[in-house]
Amino acid sequence: MIGVFDSGHGGLTILRALMDRFPGHRYVFLGDHAHAPYGTRDVEAIYDLTRDNVERLFSIGCRLVLLACNTASAVALRRLQQTWLPHYAPGNRVLGVVVPTIEAVTEVPWHVTSPPHGQARAAKRVVVYGTRRTVESGSYPYEIGLRAPAIGVTQQACAGLVDRIESDTPEIEIAREVAGFVAASLAAVRGAPDTAILGCTHYPLVAAHFAAALPAGVEILDQPGIVADSLGLYLSRHPEFDAPDPALPAPRFFTTGDPAWVSPLASRFFGRPVTFEGL
Numbered sequence: 001m002i003g004v005f006d007s008g009h010g011g012l013t014i015l016r017a018l019m020d021r022f023p024g025h026r027y028v029f030l031g032d033h034a035h036a037p038y039g040t041r042d043v044e045a046i047y048d049l050t051r052d053n054v055e056r057l058f059s060i061g062c063r064l065v066l067l068a069c070n071t072a073s074a075v076a077l078r079r080l081q082q083t084w085l086p087h088y089a090p091g092n093r094v095l096g097v098v099v100p101t102i103e104a105v106t107e108v109p110w111h112v113t114s115p116p117h118g119q120a121r122a123a124k125r126v127v128v129y130g131t132r133r134t135v136e137s138g139s140y141p142y143e144i145g146l147r148a149p150a151i152g153v154t155q156q157a158c159a160g161l162v163d164r165i166e167s168d169t170p171e172i173e174i175a176r177e178v179a180g181f182v183a184a185s186l187a188a189v190r191g192a193p194d195t196a197i198l199g200c201t202h203y204p205l206v207a208a209h210f211a212a213a214l215p216a217g218v219e220i221l222d223q224p225g226i227v228a229d230s231l232g233l234y235l236s237r238h239p240e241f242d243a244p245d246p247a248l249p250a251p252r253f254f255t256t257g258d259p260a261w262v263s264p265l266a267s268r269f270f271g272r273p274v275t276f277e278g279l
């Protein structure tokens with residue numbers, strides 16, 4: 001069983017990509033709706049909440065947990081992997097969404113932490129949209145800079161956008177808000193960007209509004225697809241974490257919040273009916 005965790009239901013964008021590409025695995029999704037959004041919480045709270053929810057997924061029987069949340073991945077993952085997991089569950093694994101995204105944008109594998117010699121990369125300009133805490137963590141510019149310093153990175157925190165997406169705000173209002181964030185980011189970039197990272201798992205749900213607001217020709221990276229492909233490679237190297245099951249098992253969806261409130265809204269975003277269960 002593969003555990004997929006998010007602060008709310010934005011992580012369903014990642015789960016959907018996983019299920020589309022690798023339908024034979026058994027997935028358990030957990031949304032911490034009782035404590036969402038994480039993007040405005042302090043670092044210690046994000047770490048504690050993420051660890052508690054990973055623990056829950058471990059206790060359900062998932063030995064591999066994917067943090068389908070940029071904020072948790074940027075703020076808590078490294079510390080979880082280095083200081084908690086080796087003592088608590090050394091045979092289990094926790095992965096995130098930032099690493100595969102950095103690899104995709106730099107075209108440099110994660111384990112390489114200095115620019116490869118002799119590989120002159122075309123300079124790119126990348127804009128990263130994320131929650132306040134993801135942007136403050138500096139993870140994207142730092143990790144991209146280590147591997148591909150020619151890439152210029154501009155970040156834009158999209159304060160309140162997750163709340164809007166979670167609370168069923170009319171599309172027209174969301175579109176207006178996204179256009180404002182994009183305009184602010186473009187004013188801060190020197191020259192036109194060529195790549196945009198929607199560095200929050202909720203934002204692909206409103207990717208069309210980002211596409212409409214960004215200049216023509218800017219590529220919006222498909223983070224859910226990138227993460228799914230990366231996890232697929234990981235599973236092919238580590239089949240011990242979850243062998244495909246020919247019975248095509250149905251995923252299960254858990255929330256720390258109110259399933260009656262979460263299920264209809266999440267179904268809309270997931271594009272297929274989802275029934276959440278309480279924990």
Ligand code: DGL
Nearest residue numbers: 007037038039070071201
């Ligand atoms: N899913 C989170 C992320 O990708 C955003 C939601 C939140 O702030 O909790 O950053």
